[in-house]
Amino acid sequence: MAYFSDSHEGDSNGQRLARLRMRRRWTQQRLATEAGFSLAAIKAFEQGRRALDRPATILPLCRALGCHPTEITGGPIIPPQADRDGQTAVAAVASVRRALLRHGRPTRADDAEVAAVDVPELRVRAAAANADRHGARLAQAGETLPALLRDLQVAAEVTAGSERCDVYGLLATAYECAMQYLYKLGHVSDATLATERVLWSAEATGDPLRVLAARWYDAGEFLSIGEHDEAGAIIDEALADLTRRQDVSPEAVSLRGAFELKAALNHARASEKAAAERHWRRATKSADLLGEDRDDWHLQFGPTNVAIWGVSLPVELGQGRVAVERARDVKLPDSYSRERRSHHFIDVGRAHFYNGQRDAALGAFLQAERLAPQATRMHAGVRETVGTMIRTQKRGQLVELGIRLGVV
Structure with a gap:
């Protein structure tokens, strides 16, 4: 299911909010009371005098109105006709969605497709897709992901043993790339479908740390719709699992730090400043222990990412001065x-x-x-x-x- 608003190009979040409110036949005062805002704030949102851009602000309105966040933020986004790369990126959404829907179904591959399965070559293509993801090359991702997903699905069906586990790891990576591609284009429900595919593929690898890494994305799904308790439960379970393992390998330390950052974000979006800061400090300790930036399971954890999140978290809390002050100390290498x-x-x-x-x-x-x-x-x-x-x-x-x- 995709979420669409009845908005037109150029609408503000406030205009969409006003239509959602009027659809329920609520007054501005009723919405203010139900969502926990002042009447003046609701008026400022709807009139576009105050930006409605933070999840911590949007999500209480969604809960009150019983709507999905994209009904206020306006996704999916259609780029202007003059934006050729944007149009190219959007044009491939249907093909990526079809590839996602075919997960777990018989591929009905012909003899030529089966003969063409080449796991080392698929590994190279999956790495290229991940490079497109980190390079934010959405048009390129849209062009390559459908065929890559199909070929990996065929490979998962015809390989066996450890090679099959490796293929499922590559498939999880490709689904992560599809998830980010769809999310950035505003196709949130399709991105959620991709996240489910990431989880299933990770479980098929038999690698417990890979499964935990997939749950990092699962927690993000609940966080995005304001289900803070559910997101917190997934994060807490993962951190408890990592503690029980007593694994001090760089991969495990990196994963722990990534979950501490996710916990910090969850608390920030729940407007819990002290808890958000506490988890960010714990992530800082993990980054210091690593002493380098890593990309285990494509989570990009390390000192640089912790510094970036040190700016993101106060932004989520609406603390502009804290964010700007911290941003002065952030050093972003060109290789990032x-x-x-x-x-x-x-x-x-x-x-x-x-x-x-x-x-x-x-x-x-x-x-x-x-x-x-x-x-x-x-x-x-x-x-x-x-x-x-x-x-x-x-x-x-x-x-x-x-x-x-x-x-x-």
């Missing part, structure tokens, strides 16, 4: 993924916006766009924040960015 670097600058831009520093916010968003054009233009928080800035002050580069985002 463009996707993560661009997301960092998106967070910095939002932090500057919360501080009323709109020129600095625009500069950060433009830096993010240079690193990862498609991912930045389709980021719900960027679109909402830039739209709010434009409604209060139209000028130069800001309007040009708004046109590329499709919010003007």
